[in-house]
Structures are given as structure tokens and as C-alpha cells.
Amino acid sequence: MKKRLLVTALLLSACSQLPSERNAAPAEAIIAPTQIVPQQAEEDVVANSTTAEAVATDFEHIFVDADMTFSGTLPCADCPGIAYHINLFRDGRFEARQEYLERNQVSIVKGIWLLEKRSLHLVNQQQTLPAFHFVSNNQLAMLDLGGKPISANPQYQLQREAEFKKLDTRQAMLGLYMLSNNQATFTSCRSGDTLSVANTQHHLPVMRQYQQDERFSGNAVIATLVGRRGQDEQAGTLFIDKFEQFWPGAICPDHVQPGKMQGIVWRAEKLTDRYVPQQLNVRVIFDQNERLYGFAGCNNFNGNYKQRSNQLTVQPLVSTRKFCADSSDLEQQFTKSLQSADRAEVNGDKLQLFKNNQLILQFKPAVN
Structure with missing residues (x-):
């Protein structure tokens, strides 16, 4: 019994002693794995958390690193509202559809966007568009005349769509239509641009009506229609979605x-x-x-x-x-x-x- 107690005491005293230099290397080899604890993983989670994003927002930085679509209806002084569809492209371009409700007036505007901290400016040489403030990556608030965001009133805000949406470029048009050798052109009275008309199913009835009216006989005649301009390599082409009527004797x-x-x-x-x-x-x-x-x-x-x-x-x-x-x-x-x-x-x-x-x-x- 005394021998057993003596052995136990010797073992306990050995645990409390520092290892000798001769045994230091093996001891470190045993202890080293215990230093790998889940603390580093916790740090990774914090770096991507909402708290970390809020800290970045405090520096007033917004990054347009993906194509975005914002939409909504803003107030109008003499109409029920102005419906906006704004596409921001990560390469610095923008395109916007601006529709004055109950006026049947639609504008398609393209240009470049400039971002100053969280203020978004849509730049086009011919037309002025509102400037906005990024309340968040998912919300734009219009700037007032003093350059301050109207963030307290939701009527002055646009919301980001869950997915990027292609712009609807259809609009009502009035211009000069002329047909020659089954090739038609349309010159917009508003912009002055002359577009070739695509020979689609909606265009064929227009061609027949023009050919059957002796008053036209190869002359340009005012026409009203709903159409859209082509994109990219088809930018000079008009696609008719709905033809309304010809207006013989009318001018721009x-x-x-x-x-x-x-x-x-x-x-x-x-x-x-x-x-x-x-x-x-x-x-x-x-x-x-x-x-x-x-x-x-x-x-x-x-x-x-x-x-x-x-x-x-x-x-x-x-x-x-x-x-x-x-x-x-x-x-x-x-x-x-x-x-x-x-x-x-x-x-x-x-x-x-x-x-x-x-x-x-x-x-x-x-x-x-």
C-alpha cells in the first residue's frame, strides 16, 4: 500500500514540472495541434455579416458591381405620376424609361452614370433626369433641389428589382412614313431620326394600306403608331407593335x-x-x-x-x-x-x- 501511494505521488509531481530541454521538441509537437481552435472561422463569419456591411456603409461607399434595375413612380406636378424604369450597367452606362402617366408620353434616355459616394447622377446631354441617393443597395431616394435625399417620403423612392429587367422601349410615335420598293422609312417628328422599318407581321398591313391609297403614291405621309427602336446593331431599325392611322395632309x-x-x-x-x-x-x-x-x-x-x-x-x-x-x-x-x-x-x-x-x-x- 505504501509503495502504491509513493508511485502516485511521484507521478503527480512529474506533471507539475517543466519539461527538460531534451524533451522540449516532442512536447511542442503534442501541444501544437491544440492551438488550432475555431476562433479563425468565427472571424470569417463576422467579416461577411450584416454588422461588417454596416461598418462599410458608414464610410458612405456604394459599389455598382452588377447590372441593376430600379423602378417606381415619382410625383408629377401636373399628372398622376412619372413611372421610371432605370437600368444601371456595371460598365458605367445607364438607360431609363420615363413615362408621364395619362399623357401618353414616354421618353427613352441613355447615357452614363456618375457615383459620388452615395449620390447617383444620370448624365445625358439632351435631357435632364433626377439625381438620386443610395439609401441602400436596394433603394434610391430622389435628391431635392438642395441636393439632399428625400428619404423620409416613400413616394420619392425607387426600389431595386430582384432580377435585372430589360428595358421596354415601346412608345407612341408620330412621324413621316414613306414606302419605296417594299422598303419603308419612318422619320420621327420629335427627334428627326430616320429609321428603316422592319418587315414584320405588324408592318405588312401598313404597307398594304399605303399602296392602296392613291393620294400617297410614293410620298411621305404622317402616321401615328406604337413602336420600338432596335438595340445595338439594329439601332437604326423601327419595329412596329401597333399601327394607328395615316394623316394625309398633315405636317410635323x-x-x-x-x-x-x-x-x-x-x-x-x-x-x-x-x-x-x-x-x-x-x-x-x-x-x-x-x-x-x-x-x-x-x-x-x-x-x-x-x-x-x-x-x-x-x-x-x-x-x-x-x-x-x-x-x-x-x-x-x-x-x-x-x-x-x-x-x-x-x-x-x-x-x-x-x-x-x-x-x-x-x-x-x-x-x-
């Missing part, structure tokens, strides 16, 4: 003579004191031969008119007989007012029709 509004009423495609802007929704495309033209025709939001119409100085008389109109639930009531009021007008004045770029000295219809030159 840029060529309008001051005070002239004839030969202009006029878009209805106000009916008495009520604004006409622009997406209805209510339009009329008074030609040189005392004929008028147009589109009332649902049906096409035509008729005769007489003008002596500012005095105007519109004969009963002939119209197609389709029913459209969203426009038929307004259409009836429009055609009734048009036929009751007794005076016409062109003031600036506005055509105003009166009855008993009361304004009943107001138009502006159509550019699309």
Missing part, C-alpha cells in the same frame, strides 16, 4: 406656322374644364379642303367644316360604331362639343374652340 408640328390651324394633328387636352386622359389619343385634323377627321378615343370620325376668319362651323360627323367602356362617355361629350363650336383661335401652341364665348375644347399639337 415643328413646321407649324404661327396661328395656323390646318394641317396639324391636334391632340385634345381639355374638354371644358376637364383634362382628357392622354392615353385615349383623342385627336383631330382640319385639312385644307374643309374636311376634318380624327379619333375620339374609341371610334374614328370624319366630316366637313367651314372657317371664315375665326368663325367655325362643323357639320354633323360620321363615325364608326364601336363601344368602349372606358371612353364612350367622354367620346360622346367630345364629338358633341366639336360639332357645337362656333369659333376657333390658335393661341401660341394651343388650338381653342369656343361656343358663345365659352371655352369648350382645347388642343395641343400631337408629337406622338
Whole structure:
């Protein structure tokens, strides 16, 4: 028993002693593996965590390292809103679709983006777009006139889409269409660009209608349509999605003579004191031969008119007989007012029709 206690004591005392130099190397070989603990793995997790990203954001750095799409509707002073679709490309380019709701006005703008800390500027030489502030990688807030982000009001913010979305470049257009040897061109009245028209299924009916009308016979004629410009190598090509109509005798509004009423495609802007929704495309033209025709939001119409100085008389109109639930009531009021007008004045770029000295219809030159 005493021998067993003595051996135990000797073993315990050996554990408390430092290893001799002769045994140092083996001891380190045994201890070294115990130094590899999961602390380094914890540090990797922290580096990619939300906390670490928040620290980086404190330095006000935003990186556009992938193609991004932001969309939303911003307030508008004289319309229900402006719908935006903005694509930011990581190579420094941007493209934006800007649609004024109820005006049927769409702009496609391209250029370069500049990023100053978290302020985003969309640069285009012809058109000015709002500047924005990156609230986060997923949210843009518009800058006010003082250059400060309107981050407290969600109405002034655009949200990032979960996936990058190709821009919808379709828009309403008005321009000169001409067909020669089955090759058509379209010159936009707004931009002045001349595009070749792709021979798609939507273009074939346009070609037939042009060829069957003896008034055209190889001449350029104003046409209204919904189309889109091609991308990249097809940038000079127009793809027609929907053809509306030809306007014989009309000219581009840029060529309008001051005070002239004839030969202009006029878009209805106000009916008495009520604004006409622009997406209805209510339009009329008074030609040189005392004929008028147009589109009332649902049906096409035509008729005769007489003008002596500012005095105007519109004969009963002939119209197609389709029913459209969203426009038929307004259409009836429009055609009734048009036929009751007794005076016409062109003031600036506005055509105003009166009855008993009361304004009943107001138009502006159509550019699309």
C-alpha cells in the first residue's frame, strides 16, 4: 500500500514540472495541434455579416458591381405620376424609361452614370433626369433641389428589382412614313431620326394600306403608331407593335406656322374644364379642303367644316360604331362639343374652340 501511494505521488509531481530541454521538441509537437481552435472561422463569419456591411456603409461607399434595375413612380406636378424604369450597367452606362402617366408620353434616355459616394447622377446631354441617393443597395431616394435625399417620403423612392429587367422601349410615335420598293422609312417628328422599318407581321398591313391609297403614291405621309427602336446593331431599325392611322395632309408640328390651324394633328387636352386622359389619343385634323377627321378615343370620325376668319362651323360627323367602356362617355361629350363650336383661335401652341364665348375644347399639337 505504501509503495502504491509513493508511485502516485511521484507521478503527480512529474506533471507539475517543466519539461527538460531534451524533451522540449516532442512536447511542442503534442501541444501544437491544440492551438488550432475555431476562433479563425468565427472571424470569417463576422467579416461577411450584416454588422461588417454596416461598418462599410458608414464610410458612405456604394459599389455598382452588377447590372441593376430600379423602378417606381415619382410625383408629377401636373399628372398622376412619372413611372421610371432605370437600368444601371456595371460598365458605367445607364438607360431609363420615363413615362408621364395619362399623357401618353414616354421618353427613352441613355447615357452614363456618375457615383459620388452615395449620390447617383444620370448624365445625358439632351435631357435632364433626377439625381438620386443610395439609401441602400436596394433603394434610391430622389435628391431635392438642395441636393439632399428625400428619404423620409416613400413616394420619392425607387426600389431595386430582384432580377435585372430589360428595358421596354415601346412608345407612341408620330412621324413621316414613306414606302419605296417594299422598303419603308419612318422619320420621327420629335427627334428627326430616320429609321428603316422592319418587315414584320405588324408592318405588312401598313404597307398594304399605303399602296392602296392613291393620294400617297410614293410620298411621305404622317402616321401615328406604337413602336420600338432596335438595340445595338439594329439601332437604326423601327419595329412596329401597333399601327394607328395615316394623316394625309398633315405636317410635323415643328413646321407649324404661327396661328395656323390646318394641317396639324391636334391632340385634345381639355374638354371644358376637364383634362382628357392622354392615353385615349383623342385627336383631330382640319385639312385644307374643309374636311376634318380624327379619333375620339374609341371610334374614328370624319366630316366637313367651314372657317371664315375665326368663325367655325362643323357639320354633323360620321363615325364608326364601336363601344368602349372606358371612353364612350367622354367620346360622346367630345364629338358633341366639336360639332357645337362656333369659333376657333390658335393661341401660341394651343388650338381653342369656343361656343358663345365659352371655352369648350382645347388642343395641343400631337408629337406622338
